[in-house]
């Protein structure tokens with residue numbers, strides 16, 4: 031039985047405990063231990079044929095190992111490129127990513143992100159200006175029509191036009207608010 035600090039009641043017997051422990055200790059490095067996550071699946075390409083490489087498990091002498099393999103090799107063995115242990119390739123890629131986020135690179139990355147944001151804001155602002163001008167133009171037309179009604183009375187043609195302009199103005203206002211949301 032196993033007790034922790036003598037206060038917690040025994041929960042598993044020694045044999046079970048040792049059995050579970052041996053599963054963790056006897057596996058050689060790189061052996062498959064749990065459900066594997068292949069972070070680079072589909073992101074790395076084979077240097078020989080250019081096909082995508084995906085994660086796969088290989089059993090060797092009773093141990094399971096995780097590799098990245100060329101899809102062509104996996105499918106029909108038409109590529110002779112060697113498989114790569116997932117921990118080897120992931121270590122290289124993660125190191126590279128870490129370097130990209132180094133103290134010197136962070137200001138550069140921030141600058142390029144800010145530039146991209148500014149660019150998209152500029153486009154949104156330009157779009158907004160177009161909407162605002164169209165709305166101003168429509169307001170003017172509606173005002174002219176209302177003045178015409180004042181002078182000549184409301185005829186069906188003017189009434190129809192006024193309704194169409196008002197509808198368009200509402201539509202534009204909606205686009206306008208979408209643009210604001212986008213910013």
Ligand SMILES: [Zn+2]
Pocket residue numbers: 076077078079080081100101102103109110111
């Ligand atoms: Zn290949």
